[in-house]
Amino acid sequence: MQPSKAGARRVTLRDIAREAGVSINTVSRALNGKPDVSEATRALVQAVAAQLDYRPNQVARGLRQQKTATLGVVLADLANPFFAEVAEGIERTAATEGYSIILANSEERQSREQQAVETLVERQVDGILITPTQRSEETIRYLMHRHVPCVLVARYFENLDVPAVVNDDREGSRLAVGHLVQRGHRDILYLNGPPYTSSARLRLQGYRDALEAAGIPFRPSMVINTDARSSGGYAAIQQALAAGIEFTAVACFSDYVGFGAIRALRQAKLRIPEDVAVIGYDDIDLAAIVEPALSTVHIAKTRLGQVAAHMLLGMIGRSAQERRHPGITVLPPQLVIREST
C-alpha cells in the first residue's frame, strides 16, 4: 500500500475503520483512550493508524466538541520587543497545555483591534488574550457581551470589571524615580507615554508619588509627552534642551524612550550619568547590552504572558456562571540599576 500518492486525500477515521475491519467509532474510542474497548482491538487500531500515518482533524473535532483548543491573542505592537516577549510567554504555556494561538496585531489601532476580535470570535477561539489599545472600550464590551473568556495583558481598564494581568506600573515608576531622588536629583524630567494607556497614566502617577515622598514639588513643565518610540524620547530631550529646562535626570516611560533620550543627550555633549542620569522602564534585553547599560525597571514580560495564559485557561475550564472573575493580578516590578544612573 502506497501511503499518500500525489494529491492524496487525507486519511480519516473511516479509512482506519475499513482497514482494521471495525466500526468508525470504535476507532475513535480506541484512539482517544476511552474505556470499553478491548486491548486487542485497541492495539490493532493503533497499529493501523500508525501505519496510515493518521492525524486527527482538529477542525472537525472542534466543530463537534464546541471547543477548538485555540487561544486568540491580539497584541498592540508585535514589532516591539516588549510585546514580542509577552507573546513568547503566552505561546509557551499555550503549547504546553495543548493549545494553539491565533495571533493578531492591532498596531495600536482601534479599527484593527475590533476587526481582529471579530475574526477570533468567528474562529471559535476558546478565549482571548489582549493588550488593549485603550482607545475605546467597545471591543472589550463586545467580548463580554458575547461571553468570550478574556484576559487583559499589560494594560487594564479601571472602570471595567475584566480580568487582567499587569505589572505594578505605579510602584515601578515610584521605584525608578525614588532611586533618582536618592542619588540626589531634584530636577527630574519625565518623558511620558501615550496617556490613553493605563500603564502611562500609572507610571506618571508613580513619578508624582516619588516626588511627593521626597517633598519635591511637582511641576507640569517637567513632564513631556511622547509616542513611546525612541524618536519620541529623542525629540522630547531636544525640546527640553531648546526650552532651557534645567534637569539633572530623566525618567522615561520605556527603555525605547530612554534610548532616544540618551542619543539626544549625547549629541548635546552631555555625559551620562555624570551630567544627566537616565532611567528607563521595561528592561528589554538590549537595555543591558547598550553602552552605557540602561538602568531601568524590570518587568517579567514572559511571565506576564504565562500568568495571563494560565488565568485564561482557568476561566475556560469552568462554565459561564461559575466563572467568577479572577480579578486583577499584579506582578511586582524590580529596580535594575546599571550604568546610566
Added chain:
Amino acid sequence: MQPSKAGARRVTLRDIAREAGVSINTVSRALNGKPDVSEATRALVQAVAAQLDYRPNQVARGLRQQKTATLGVVLADLANPFFAEVAEGIERTAATEGYSIILANSEERQSREQQAVETLVERQVDGILITPTQRSEETIRYLMHRHVPCVLVARYFENLDVPAVVNDDREGSRLAVGHLVQRGHRDILYLNGPPYTSSARLRLQGYRDALEAAGIPFRPSMVINTDARSSGGYAAIQQALAAGIEFTAVACFSDYVGFGAIRALRQAKLRIPEDVAVIGYDDIDLAAIVEPALSTVHIAKTRLGQVAAHMLLGMIGRSAQERRHPGITVLPPQLVIREST
C-alpha cells in the same frame, strides 16, 4: 427579543432561517452574496442576521470547504526582534488577504519545530511559513510528503527543492566587509553565527569573498563562532583580546552580536570606531538608536514576511499539480553606514 442571555447559544444559520421564515440555505446564499436569490429575501435575511448579530462559524465553514483561511507560522525565536518583524509582515498581509495565522515558536529546537508542524497539519492550515531550525530537514520533508504548501523564510536548504524567501546573505556580508576594507582595514575579525543555518554559512562566505577581492589572505583564526546572542559577541571579543589577536575591525553575524562586541571593546577601553570599527547585520531598529549608532546591513524584514506570505498564498490558490515551485526569491540587502565604522 433579548439578544444573548447568560450562557446564550450562538446564533446560527438555522436561527436566522426560522426567524426570517426561509430555508437554511437560502440564508447561506443570501449572506454569501450568491446569485439566484431575490433582492427582497436577501434584504430580509441580512436584516435578520444583523439584528441577531450573526457571525459565521469559521470552523464549520472550514470543515465543509476543506479550507480554513489559516496560515501556520513557525518562527525560530519570537523574542528576537528580527523574527518578530518578519512575523509582523506575515501577519499584515495575511490579515489583508483574509487569512489568520496560527503562530508557533520553535525556539531553535528541532523537537519543538516538529511538534509545531504536526499540530499545524492537524489544524488543517492551508499552508505553512517557517524559519527552519535547520538542525534537520526531517520537518520539511514531512510537509512535502503531506503536500502541505510551504515557504521557507530567511533560511533555506541548498539541497532541498522548497520555495523560500531570503535575504542575499552572501552579498550583504560582502558589502559589509568590503566597506571595512575600503576604510583601510586589513585585520578584520569575523564573529560567526550558528553554522547550521544557511544565513551564517553564507555570511561567512561573503566575508571570505570580500577578503579575496581585496587580496587579503583568509585566516581561520580570525573567525570566532558565536551563538548569535549578544553575550556571544561579548565573549568572542574577550576571547580574541585575551588571545592577543590583532584586529582593527570586526564584522558580525548580527546586530545583537555587534552590540555585545561593542560592549566588550569599550570595557577594554577601545574606542569605536577610532580603535576598532564594528559592523553588524540585520539592521534591527535599535541599531540606529544606540550610541554609537551601529553600521550594519539592512534587511527588509517586514517585506521578507510579506513576500513570503504572498508567495504562499499564490501556491494555495492553485491545485497540487499545477503548483509549480515558485523557487527562491532573494531580497537585496543594503549597506547602512552609521557611526561604528
Added chain:
DNA sequence: TTGTATGCGTTATCAC
C-alpha cells in the same frame, strides 16, 4: 427563486 438532502470528520448517545 427557493427548499431538500447530503456530507465534511469527528464525538456522543444510544442500542445490541
Added chain:
DNA sequence: GTGATAACGCATACAA
C-alpha cells in the same frame, strides 16, 4: 465490547 445513528454549522448538488 461494539456498532449504528445523529449532530456540530455550514455549503453544495440537485430537485421542485
